Amino acid sequence: MCNKVGGVHVPDGFLDVPTSVATGALAAGTVALALRRSRAELDDRTAPLAGLAAAFVFAGQMMNFPLPGLPVSGHLIGAVLTAVLVGPWTAVLCMTVVLMVQAVLFADGGLTALGTNVTLMALLAVVLGYGVFRGLAAVLPRTRAGILTATGIAAYLSVPAAALTFVGLFALGGTVDIPVGTVAAALTGVHLLIGLGEAAITVAVVGAVLAVRPDLVHGAARLRPATPLAGRPTTTAEVAR
């Protein structure tokens, strides 16, 4: 979503050097962990599919949608979307790669702020969003509606959470002394709205993929026994009879 309005694509010089170094170290550690853990989700030879997911997030960020009542249009972040579709560790890698391309080729989000951006959008949004998703999915009924509800709430929360974390970093290492309360109020307000769009589009995409290729939705793996891939449900029922 329109992160840049909320300031989540952090540019160079927004946070001081110690904060940038600290978030950079955190980001590097997480990516290293994700590199190891993602092997359970994809082996070395399926890197193309992860690249495709990254390209998809990149293209998805090109699709603008209107934010009612605001002079800007939003676009997808895609953290929860990617995590639900390809799994959380691969999602961390995909989001990192997207942020790298944006920083190097488009100067969108500073190079020295890459660690901060990865921490906010690849680490926090994915880990927290996927955590919420799994937590809710465990409680909600194991149906399409249950999965989509969990997805929507997780996507919604991931946006203000990233914004609030940014405010926290700003309080720790901001280069500007404006009252933290003002920043928090302004950013949280905007992102609570932006989160609605993120949730709507994430649910729409996951719903569409779930309808056509449920096997592609990592987060709905537990739905699969109920919808066998071989043949349509009616056919299976007839065979069973």
Next chain:
Amino acid sequence: MGAAHGGTLSARYLPGSTAVHRLEPHAKLVSVLTFAVVVVATPVHAPWAPAAYAGYLLAVLAVAAVAGVGPGRLLRGLVVEVPFVLFAVLLPFVAGGPQVEVLGLSLSRTGLAAGTGLLAKATLSILAATVLAATTEPRALLRGLERLRLPQVLVQILMFMIRYADVVGGELHRMRIARESRGFTGGGLRGLRVVGATAGALFVRSYERGERVHLAMLSRGYRGSMPTGPSVPVGTRSWAVALSLPLAAAAVLLAGILLG
């Protein structure tokens, strides 16, 4: 906001054979990153900070001139900055601390310095990154990242992302044409539903295409990494040329600290 990402990834590249184009990509990456670090490390509230920004700007513009990157391209690179200009302009009004009278407006002194610093630092780094993207092909950048020891899996994902970006973008373009020729105009909540369904269909279509490409690659002997040619060692001279930008910036910073 997404307009900044428009076009294909390689559209940022300006073909050429200037000294900047000929530099090794990883040397350029190190150079731009170091430059950004020096710029960010400049203390915002120092009285000599504006002079330092001017010095950095001269250095970047000199490199852009050598690379043949015109002012139009540099300005287009700056478009991503627009939302921050708003934020930076607001800073002097909302920041605390001692006030200063400018043109009849009461502005915060620290807010003014911070706003200027924020804008200057972001602008300088964006200019440097724009020159990098304009003088280096995406594939060369990948090789550079590989030589800088970026983990293999990340390089692979990056490589496939760059290759697939055009595929997914083209798919999206065709779907948009199809949608609009059916009378879709967009906007509002009903538009959101259509855009969501489009995105879902886009994912499935791209994924299935990716599956076919992957199978084709496996059948042609792909084993998890792309063959690359031998890497040429980089001489001291080209490192010196590549690092002249951050070194000039560091000299400006040092002069500011010593003289200011």
